[in-house]
Amino acid sequence: QSALTQPASVSGSPGQSITISCTGTSSDVGSYNLVSWYQQHPGKVPKLIIYEVIKRPSGVSNRFSGSKSGNTASLTISGLQAEDEADYYCASYAGSTTFVVFGGGTKLTVL
């Protein structure tokens, strides 16, 4: 069982927007603005797409955005494209004992 809870799957049609939630606790997501999101296509290496809750690395499409409210972080993908079909993982800093926790991953299907 993962420390952070994500929906197992989400889906959307091209052009639509979808949101993936990542629920933690007051010991991780709720306490630190150190949530990151990763995109992983089948058989590929995870790619950082959001860090520090809302920041995008250089080269990542602005269709990807992050947010946080309380113990839940969210990843929103707007203008859904076929290439967005992948697994998405959240991660959060969790303090100086646990350090890092990941979510179980969400499979995004573009219909």
Place this chain on the structure above:
Amino acid sequence: QVQLLESGPGLAKPSETLSLTCAVSGYSISSGYYWGWIRQPPGKGLEWIGTIYHSGSTYYNPPLKSRVTISVDTSKNQFSLKLRSVTAADTAVYYCARTDGTWEWDYWGQGTLVTVSS
């Protein structure tokens, strides 16, 4: 451009020690950043194993802490993972990756599959 490359045996026997090395190019480990290991069992999610700073300070995932050692060799610009007393549950793709003090992983190795089997 920063590149990381894992190497090591793809097969480990139960109860033995899994050993992997991550060679870094395009950046000197001794210049900073944190360097770590993350694994992914087949068909499952990501699990952080541990992280090391160039100075040698280490940080481990508590459930794995008793079995894990991560070390750094700045002269070779590489860092290593040792996981002791492995079982089939340790079968996974093992990634090495880089992070800064805010704990996001910006550069990843290609990953290496390690199977634990007799």
